[in-house]
Amino acid sequence: MHNLKPITALGGATAQVDRFDGLMISENPDRALVSMTAREGQGDAVRDKAWPFLKVDLPDVGKSMMGTEYSAFWIGPESWMIDAPYAGNADLAKQVKLAVGDTASVVEQTDGWCRFDLSGVAEIAALQRLCNADAAQMDVGDVTRTQIHHLGCFLWCQDGGFAVIGPRSSAKSLHHALTTAAKSVC
Structure with a gap:
């Protein structure tokens, strides 16, 4: 073993x-990272679905939004990096995907x-x-x-x-x- x-x-x-x-x-x-990109025509839907989970708005170009547990920063057109403490968020990609569903592509980035x-x-x-x-x-x-x-x-x-x-x-x-x-x- x-x-x-x-x-x-x-x-x-x-x-x-x-x-x-x-x-x-x-x-x-000690940070978990996930990239999230809105699928075509789904930018507003991603914002609406992400907020209840993240408790922060998705930021505009060159900006970040920092919350109590989750933060997000802009990485490209309708694309964001989600940041959280690793403790309790080892499965952050799964959590974010459950929140946004098919409105966005979510990719684990931590490692x-x-x-x-x-x-x-x-x-x-x-x-x-x-x-x-x-x-x-x-x-x-x-x-x-x-x-x-x-x-x-x-x-x-x-x-x-x-x-x-x-x-x-x-x-x-x-x-x-x-x-x-x-x-x-x-």
Whole structure:
């Protein structure tokens, strides 16, 4: 019998936290992610059906909506990423699909992405070295797709910092870019 143990995107048993003078970079493996795309002509129906489950409206271009348990951010025309704590939501795709039915295509994304949370006074300076997104002008709830270290990532401005969501298969490369930028500004 296999004795499998979950590991983080960086290969650890627990999330890695890197502290610098003025910046903290925290690996955040405890999030469930699901993409949801409205089927043709079903945008309004998806919004109507998703709200009772998510308790947040589906956001417009470049925005997110953050609720008590569920959050959603825009990823494309009539497409959103749904974010929730992994605990209690390991089957998030199934839950979302039950809520929206045939109005949307729902795809499990949790293991396809990794997330690093940046917080501290040096977060903007580090992000300015990493990507062309104007992090200094982003307000809480803004989300953009950008390149960080040649990787397509989401940059999500949240209360108290930024979340960088990138491809899990390149987690170590993304982490290296984040810590290198941190060292250059701290």
